[in-house]
Amino acid sequence: MVKVILFSQFPLPYSKTGSWTTMYYNYLTSDHQIDHIICSKPETFFENVKYQIASEDIIDKIKRKFFKKRYLGYLKALNQVIKPDNKYIIQIVDNFGIVKPLQEFLVKKGLRQNFQIQFFYHGYPPFLENFRGRWFFESIDEMVLLTHDSYKVHKDCYTILPCKFSVLHNGIDTTKFNKATFEQKINLRNELDLKDKKVFIWCSKDLPKKGLDFILQVWKNIYSQYKNTALLVVGAKRNIQIEGVHFLGSVPNNELPKYYQMSDCYLFPTLWHEGFGLSLIEALHSGCYCIASALGGVPEVLQYGKLGKLIENPHFQQEWEDAILEFLNQKEINETIIPDNLYSAQSWNLGMNKIIENAKKTLK
Secondary structure, eight states, X not given: OEEEEEEOSSOSSOSSXXXXXXXXXXXXXXXXXXXXXXXXXXXXXXXXXXXXXXXXXXXXXXXXXXXXXXXXXXXXXXXXXXXXXXXXXXXEESOGGGHHHHHHXXXXXXXXXXXXEEEEOOSSSOSSOHHHHHHHHHHOSEEEESOHHHHHHHHHHOSOOOSEEEEXXXXXXXXXXXXXXHHHHHHHHHHTTOTTOEEEEEEXXXXXXXXXXXXXXXXXXXXXXXXXXXXXXXXXXXXXXXXXXXXXXXXXXXXXXXXXXXXXXXXXXXXSOOSOOHHHHHHHHTTOEEEEEOOTTHHXXXXXXXXXXXXXXTTOHHHHHHHHHHHHTOSSOOOOOOOTTTTBHHHHHHHHHHHHHHHXXXXX
16 A cells, blocks of 8 residues: 655644645645655644654754754654555655755665655746756656646756656635625625725735735825725735725734625735745635736636736836726626636645545556
């Protein structure tokens, strides 16, 4: 029987906000195929999976410090899990550094042929340059990306790609992120005194690449023309006053859906090659019209404009102003129909199970 081992650089369940950790939480609390998790000790444990804690004694700490064996604790934990006659799938998420020591560990033990290494990459552009990337792709068996467009970029970048590729779109809990009724929307808006306003929302970590400062400049021009508008800023707390802007700071995950549900339009002014944009699909399923930068995986997520407005030159302020004004001046907004299973946790779980089942067939 083939066993599946998940390497996590974060303790699972993860108590803080995280995109892929949330998806694994949804997966591990449903019909999953993970047998073991190797991670640091979490505050609580999943009941239907075995744990091996990646811990270190004083000797291990010395080795890590002086011999730069950063992942010694993970490899020791793996050594306690595996058996020479069994076969395994190892899943790694975004941790490029662990691949080389893992490969060397398995080759040294003469067990590499008993393993399939699946690497899940949640970025968009290639992480390693062409020549350095060769050893990496020779060391893994499968690279799982968030979009097909990301695969095209990898294919064009690397001269040699000696491993399988798959695509697994992000997924969210659509029982939480869904469209409110008209009455519910009005009641939610009344909580923030937003009655009869057109409500826009920005939601992300307050990082320069997420475009908040950029969109605040755009907003000043919009608000000067349309006083019956409001911009909700979720995830950032600024000690400044801007007309029509509500800085809501950090919001607990369980309260996040209501801010999308009370809004009309989601602004996603990312200024980097976004891997996917989890908040984008949260907003879509919550009934928001979306205006987003045409960067990275975003065009594929919005089905190249079918599910929202793409800003082809997102660093140009005028293009954002024109798109927002176009939205405000619509006499009738055409509702975007989002299929229930599109970018859902359920579809992510099914996709993950298929990826694992295909890898198991390879090992049989």
